[in-house]
Amino acid sequence: MTRAILLATTALLTAAPAAWAANGSADGGADGGGGGRLALTRVLLSTGGVGYFEYEATVSGDADLSLEVRRDQVDDVLKSIVVYDDKGGVGTIGLPGAEPLDTAFRELPFSAGDLHSPAALLSAMRGAEVTAGGSSQLTGRLMSVTEETARLPGGDNATVTRHRVTLMTADGMRQLVLEEADTLRFTNPAVQAQIDKALAAVADNARRERRRLTVQSHAPKDGQAGGERRVRVGYVAEMPLWKATYRLSLGADGAPAGTGRPPDGRGALQGWAVLENLSGEDWRGVDLTVVSGNPVTLRQALYTPYFVERPEVPVEVLGRVLPSADEGTVTLDAARPAMRAESSRPAPAPAMAAPAPMAERMAEPMAKTATAPYGSALGTPAVAAVDSAEAGTAEGAQVLFHYPQPVTVPNGGTLMMPIAARAMPVERVALYQPATAARHPLAALRLRNDGDTALPPGLLTFYDRASGTAATAAAGNTAAGNTAAGNTAYVGDARMATLPAGDSRLLSFAVDQSVTVDREEKPDRRLSRATIADGVLTLSVIDRQTTIYTVAGAPDGDRNLVIEHPRRAGWTLAEAAGGGTDGKPDATAIAYRLPLAVPAGKTVTLTATLERPRQERIVLTDLSADQIAARAAATELPAEVRQALTAMAGLRAAVAEKERRIAELERDRTDRIADQDRLRENLKALPAGSDLHKRTLAKMAEAENRLDAIARDLATARGEAEAARQTLRERVKALAI
Structure with a gap:
C-alpha cells in the first residue's frame, strides 16, 4: 500500500508539468544580452521561513540578464542576491528606484495628478505655446483655463461643464472651448517629449508590484568572448514555512492476535512535506529541495532611501559698516612691536583613500549539495543529512530532503512531496502525565528512528491495520474496535517533535480509560548530620517528597506504563521502586520517566521519592534560653x-x-x-x-x-x-x- 501511494504520487508529479503547462502559465525567464535567458531552475525551501531561488542562463560575450521580482521581495533580494559566472565577470545589478513615479515627475513642470484631466494639464503648463485645430486654427501661449457651466438646449434645465481656454496670440487674446477643439498640441517638441515621458512612467508604475533587475555579465578577458558560458543568479526571499506530516500504520495480516502490530514490532511510516508556491511565478520543472533546521534569518529595509539629519545653520548676513574718520597719529616715545593676529587657516582635508579595486571575478559557484540516489525499495525520495559549516562561523546541523525529479507548481499552488517511507521500530506504551490527565494514562507509541537521517517535527496520523483489538481498545475507540480483521482503522493523531537518528519519541494519540491511576503525596524531613563549631549549629537536612502511584490495570490486556514524575529544581530521584517495575528510568527536561509493567486486571504500585539536601545554620548566641x-x-x-x-x-x-x-x-x-x-x-x-x-x-x-x-x-x-x-x-x- 505504501509503495503504491508513493509511486502514484511520483507519477502525478511527473505528469504535472505537462498539465500545468497546458494552462498557459507565464514564462518565468527573461531575455538577456548575448542571447541568454534567465530561467528558474532550483528552489530550496527552509523552515527558517525563507526560500532560495536559483536562475540559470547560457550567454556569450557581454550580456544583460533581466530578472523580475515582487516589490515586497526587493529588500530580501538586495540582501542576498549572488551571481556565479563560470568563466566571465560580474558587473553591476540595477533596478528602478523605490518610488519611480515620484522620481519621474521631480523635474517636470507638472505633477502626476495634473494628468488626470486635460484642463488640469493645461493649467499646469501655463505659458507654453499650443496649436488648436478645429473650426478655427489658433496658435498662442496658454494664459488660463476657466471652468464654466452652460445650459443645454431643450428646456429641461440640463447643464454641462465646459472649459474655456484663453490664448495670447499674435492678434491678441483669443478664446476657445476645450471640449469643442478637435486637436490641441504643444508646439515645442521638448514639452511634448516631457509629457510622453511622464505618461510612460505612469504606465510603467501600474506594474509597481514587480521590479525588474538587470544583471550585467562581462565576457572573459582571455579572448574567448564568442564562447558560451553558464551564469547562475540566486537570492533568498521570504516564503511560507513548509510543514512535515506523517502517517504511521501498524498491524498486518498474520500479526499475533491482540497485539495490533506486525510480528517484527515495526510500523510503516510515511512522511510528507506540505509546501506552497507563493513566490509570484510558476515553478516549471525546477529542482526542489526542502531543508529542516533552525537557521538565523534576518531582514533589512535596503530598498528604502534614508537621509542623515543635518543641523541647519542660519545664513550669516553682514551688517552695514560705517567707518570712523581718521583723526591722525601720535609719535610714541619708544617703538613698540606691533601686535599681529595670526590668521586661522583651516587644516587641509585628509586625502580620500582610493577605492579598493573590484574583484575581476567572483568566487567559483557553490557546489550543489550531494544527495543519495533515488530508487529505494519503497520508492522514497533521496534523503541526506547536511552539516552546514563556514570557516570562522558556528556550525548548524540541518536535514535536507531533495526530490529526485523536476517539479512543477503553479503560482499559488500547494504540493505534497514525500520525504520518508520506511519501516521503523514501534512499541505500544501507556504514558501517564499528571498535568494532562490526572486519572488515566494516554495511549502512546514509542517510535525509534533507526535510520541515518533526522525527521523534522510534524503531526502524525495513526492507523491500525490489525484485527481492531489492542490499539482501538487502548484508544477507547469502540467503533474502530469492531472493524473487520485486515481493515484499516483510524486511531488518532499525535504530535511528533524533531526525531534525530538513533533517538526515540513517545507519541500520544488517545486517552486509555481502561487504566486508572491514583496518587498520594507524603512529604518528609530527615536530619543526616549536626555539628557545632564557632558558636554555629549546622544541621544537614534531607527533604523528602514521596509519591505513591497506585495503578489499576486494564481488563483487556497488559500495559507497559510509563509514568512521568515531575522534576523539581534542586531535587534528585532517590527511589523508584514497585512490584511491577521493569527497566531503568530516564528523564526529560521536566519529568522522570518511570517504567511500570501493569498486568491485565491487576493493581500495582510504584513509589517515587525525590530528595533535596540542604543546610540550616543557627548562630547560638543569637538565641534566647527558651529557643x-x-x-x-x-x-x-x-x-x-x-x-x-x-x-x-x-x-x-x-x-x-x-x-x-x-x-x-x-x-x-x-x-x-x-x-x-x-x-x-x-x-x-x-x-x-x-x-x-x-x-x-x-x-x-x-x-x-x-x-x-x-x-x-x-x-x-x-x-x-x-x-x-x-x-x-x-x-x-x-x-x-
Whole structure:
C-alpha cells in the first residue's frame, strides 16, 4: 500500500508539468544580452521561513540578464542576491528606484495628478505655446483655463461643464472651448517629449508590484568572448514555512492476535512535506529541495532611501559698516612691536583613500549539495543529512530532503512531496502525565528512528491495520474496535517533535480509560548530620517528597506504563521502586520517566521519592534560653549535641537573669530621678524655713542617697552580667561537636 501511494504520487508529479503547462502559465525567464535567458531552475525551501531561488542562463560575450521580482521581495533580494559566472565577470545589478513615479515627475513642470484631466494639464503648463485645430486654427501661449457651466438646449434645465481656454496670440487674446477643439498640441517638441515621458512612467508604475533587475555579465578577458558560458543568479526571499506530516500504520495480516502490530514490532511510516508556491511565478520543472533546521534569518529595509539629519545653520548676513574718520597719529616715545593676529587657516582635508579595486571575478559557484540516489525499495525520495559549516562561523546541523525529479507548481499552488517511507521500530506504551490527565494514562507509541537521517517535527496520523483489538481498545475507540480483521482503522493523531537518528519519541494519540491511576503525596524531613563549631549549629537536612502511584490495570490486556514524575529544581530521584517495575528510568527536561509493567486486571504500585539536601545554620548566641532549650528537646539531634545545647541554655538563662536585674535597677533609678525633679519643683514654691520646706529637703536627701546605692548596685549587676556573657562566649567558642 505504501509503495503504491508513493509511486502514484511520483507519477502525478511527473505528469504535472505537462498539465500545468497546458494552462498557459507565464514564462518565468527573461531575455538577456548575448542571447541568454534567465530561467528558474532550483528552489530550496527552509523552515527558517525563507526560500532560495536559483536562475540559470547560457550567454556569450557581454550580456544583460533581466530578472523580475515582487516589490515586497526587493529588500530580501538586495540582501542576498549572488551571481556565479563560470568563466566571465560580474558587473553591476540595477533596478528602478523605490518610488519611480515620484522620481519621474521631480523635474517636470507638472505633477502626476495634473494628468488626470486635460484642463488640469493645461493649467499646469501655463505659458507654453499650443496649436488648436478645429473650426478655427489658433496658435498662442496658454494664459488660463476657466471652468464654466452652460445650459443645454431643450428646456429641461440640463447643464454641462465646459472649459474655456484663453490664448495670447499674435492678434491678441483669443478664446476657445476645450471640449469643442478637435486637436490641441504643444508646439515645442521638448514639452511634448516631457509629457510622453511622464505618461510612460505612469504606465510603467501600474506594474509597481514587480521590479525588474538587470544583471550585467562581462565576457572573459582571455579572448574567448564568442564562447558560451553558464551564469547562475540566486537570492533568498521570504516564503511560507513548509510543514512535515506523517502517517504511521501498524498491524498486518498474520500479526499475533491482540497485539495490533506486525510480528517484527515495526510500523510503516510515511512522511510528507506540505509546501506552497507563493513566490509570484510558476515553478516549471525546477529542482526542489526542502531543508529542516533552525537557521538565523534576518531582514533589512535596503530598498528604502534614508537621509542623515543635518543641523541647519542660519545664513550669516553682514551688517552695514560705517567707518570712523581718521583723526591722525601720535609719535610714541619708544617703538613698540606691533601686535599681529595670526590668521586661522583651516587644516587641509585628509586625502580620500582610493577605492579598493573590484574583484575581476567572483568566487567559483557553490557546489550543489550531494544527495543519495533515488530508487529505494519503497520508492522514497533521496534523503541526506547536511552539516552546514563556514570557516570562522558556528556550525548548524540541518536535514535536507531533495526530490529526485523536476517539479512543477503553479503560482499559488500547494504540493505534497514525500520525504520518508520506511519501516521503523514501534512499541505500544501507556504514558501517564499528571498535568494532562490526572486519572488515566494516554495511549502512546514509542517510535525509534533507526535510520541515518533526522525527521523534522510534524503531526502524525495513526492507523491500525490489525484485527481492531489492542490499539482501538487502548484508544477507547469502540467503533474502530469492531472493524473487520485486515481493515484499516483510524486511531488518532499525535504530535511528533524533531526525531534525530538513533533517538526515540513517545507519541500520544488517545486517552486509555481502561487504566486508572491514583496518587498520594507524603512529604518528609530527615536530619543526616549536626555539628557545632564557632558558636554555629549546622544541621544537614534531607527533604523528602514521596509519591505513591497506585495503578489499576486494564481488563483487556497488559500495559507497559510509563509514568512521568515531575522534576523539581534542586531535587534528585532517590527511589523508584514497585512490584511491577521493569527497566531503568530516564528523564526529560521536566519529568522522570518511570517504567511500570501493569498486568491485565491487576493493581500495582510504584513509589517515587525525590530528595533535596540542604543546610540550616543557627548562630547560638543569637538565641534566647527558651529557643536553645527548644532545640535541645529535638529528639532527632544526637545526644551529645542535645547535652551541649542544654548546658548552653542554662548559661544563656543566667545571662538573661543578670540582664533582668540590670533592667530593674535602671527602672528604679529612672523613677527616683523623676521623683527628685518633682521635689525640686515643689521646693521652689515653698516658703524657706517652713516645716514643709524642711521635709521636702529631707526627702531630697534620702532620694539622693538611694540614687547612690542604685548606682553602686547597677555597676555590680553590669559587671556580673558581662562576666556571665563572657562565660557563655567562651563556652560556645570552645564547643566543637
